[in-house]
Amino acid sequence: MIINKSFFAKLIKPLPWGGVGVGLFLYACSSIDCPVQNTVATYYSVRDASGEATLNDTLWVLTRRCDGSDTLLLNRFTGQSAFSLPVSYSHPEDTLLFVVADTAGIWTLDTLWLKKDDIPHFESVDCSAHFFHRLTDVRCTHNGIDSVSIVNPTVNYDPNTTHLYIYFRSEK
Amino acid sequence: MIIQYMKKCDIRKRRLRTIVIMLITYHLSLLTSSAQGFLKWEPDTVPFFRGVAVSFDVAGVLQRKLSDYGQYEAAMRINLHDQYFPTLELGYGEAVHENDEVTGITYRTKAPYMRLGVDVNVMKRKHTGNRIFAGLRYGFTSYKVDMDRMPFPDPVWQWETSFGVKDEKCNQHWAEVLLGIDAKVLGPLHLGWSVRYRRRLAHNDGRPGKAWYVPGYGIQESTRLGYTFNATIDL
Numbered sequence: 001m002i003i004n005k006s007f008f009a010k011l012i013k014p015l016p017w018g019g020v021g022v023g024l025f026l027y028a029c030s031s032i033d034c035p036v037q038n039t040v041a042t043y044y045s046v047r048d049a050s051g052e053a054t055l056n057d058t059l060w061v062l063t064r065r066c067d068g069s070d071t072l073l074l075n076r077f078t079g080q081s082a083f084s085l086p087v088s089y090s091h092p093e094d095t096l097l098f099v100v101a102d103t104a105g106i107w108t109l110d111t112l113w114l115k116k117d118d119i120p121h122f123e124s125v126d127c128s129a130h131f132f133h134r135l136t137d138v139r140c141t142h143n144g145i146d147s148v149s150i151v152n153p154t155v156n157y158d159p160n161t162t163h164l165y166i167y168f169r170s171e172k
Numbered sequence: 173m174i175i176q177y178m179k180k181c182d183i184r185k186r187r188l189r190t191i192v193i194m195l196i197t198y199h200l201s202l203l204t205s206s207a208q209g210f211l212k213w214e215p216d217t218v219p220f221f222r223g224v225a226v227s228f229d230v231a232g233v234l235q236r237k238l239s240d241y242g243q244y245e246a247a248m249r250i251n252l253h254d255q256y257f258p259t260l261e262l263g264y265g266e267a268v269h270e271n272d273e274v275t276g277i278t279y280r281t282k283a284p285y286m287r288l289g290v291d292v293n294v295m296k297r298k299h300t301g302n303r304i305f306a307g308l309r310y311g312f313t314s315y316k317v318d319m320d321r322m323p324f325p326d327p328v329w330q331w332e333t334s335f336g337v338k339d340e341k342c343n344q345h346w347a348e349v350l351l352g353i354d355a356k357v358l359g360p361l362h363l364g365w366s367v368r369y370r371r372r373l374a375h376n377d378g379r380p381g382k383a384w385y386v387p388g389y390g391i392q393e394s395t396r397l398g399y400t401f402n403a404t405i406d407l
Contacts, residue, residue, distance in 0.1 A: 066331045073328070089326045089333040120335050122319055122380035124392075125272045125279050129321045129335040132381075 034127035037157050041084040042114070042135070045151075045162045052081050055168065057144075060099040061085060082162070087155060089131045090118045100144035100168065108144030108169075113137075121156070132156045135163060144169055218299055222251035225362070227404035232263065241267035241385045247402070249291070254298040259307070261287040265315075265387025276321050277335075283315030285388030287348070301356035305366065309348040310373075313387045317342055317378060340378035344386050347371055348398065360406040368398040 046055045061074035073096070077083050088094050098110040115137040121130045133155040138148050146167040155163055229245040236242025245263030252258070266282035289309035295302070320336025352366025370389060377383040385391055390398055 086328050088329045124384050125269050125277045128275050
């Protein structure tokens with residue numbers, strides 16, 4: 001074997017073994033990069049004929065769990081123009097009960113059906129499983145609600161997107 | 173606690189980046205001071221074609237044995253005047269992460285990949301058998317992913333929910349810049365290593381949004397640095 005006396009020849013010989021240490025160091029740490037904003041919800045905007053409106057009445061939204069018990073999704077919502085509601089992970093259609101008490105003390109009850117496609121969303125094995133959704137249809141009864149429409153069907157982590165416009169009958 | 177762990181890892185990542193940059197700067201300073209022959213043809217009687225070498229990446233195998241993912245990789249490179257080394261790297265990457273203890277997610281993939289590129293020996297004395305490389309690579313893989321989770325209750329409605337995709341088709345193109353060394357150890361046997369900085373050029377991660385382990389590229393978004401430890405034999 002020819003032994004080269006140059007500076008590089010002396011330097012380079014032990015470097016492969018140093019590389020083992022560098023490699024171990026490189027693999028020693030990995031980070032977990034799960035998104036901080038990881039809530040998937042539908043965002044509703046309260047509207048009237050002039051555009052965005054404030055709901056002066058009081059709104060409750062409920063749904064029924066698989067065991068038949070009720071659960072409250074939105075409690076005493078009033079004086080604001082937007083609210084968010086959760087979406088079921090993998091049920092093809094969510095059924096929501098909208099209870100509105102107007103300023104005169106009259107109560108109305110509406111049922112809203114929201115159809116959707118569910119898309120499993122994966123970030124990393126270190127991040128919990130979520131579902132994104134694509135809204136396909138919405139319909140409702142019309143006691144207190146005038147109409148509901150889908151304006152953006154894609155439901156994901158983005159909290160700044162309005163998905164549905166909702167018009168209440170009691171809004172003047 | 174998780175946030176503290178993530179912060180610690182961020183600090184470690186920054187330190188690691190600093191060390192790698194220092195290492196590269198150190199090598200480059202050595203090269204600028206003494207490697208006058210960088211990219212310059214060394215006129216001598218050594219023939220243009222100097223043979224073919226094959227190598228095997230030991231780091232990827234160790235990584236696979238010690239963790240849930242890794243790759244088996246071999247490379248063939250042509251030696252042109254001890255200066256330019258067109259290189260083809262072929263490998264088989266796999267990840268089997270079963271039922272994560274925190275999230276319960278299982279991720280499986282296995283697929284071949286390839287990288288094509290060239291290394292340049294930047295040492296002044298190019299014919300000693302010892303080399304310092306700077307190189308570029310283009311990488312590509314087409315792979316399928318299975319990911320699933322054991323059924324779990326919807327947090328609001330409480331229905332049992334299953335989560336998963338099977339045989340999701342994905343692909344990725346990427347580029348690498350590398351700095352490495354290669355030392356003649358005994359006869360035709362060389363040992364060496366390379367540190368690689370990787371960037372994705374184009375990718376399709378399928379419907380679920382993101383892929384975790386990509387064969388040949390590694391874990392997405394964990395680090396852009398890669399590493400190989402090669403045993404090379406001149407044929």
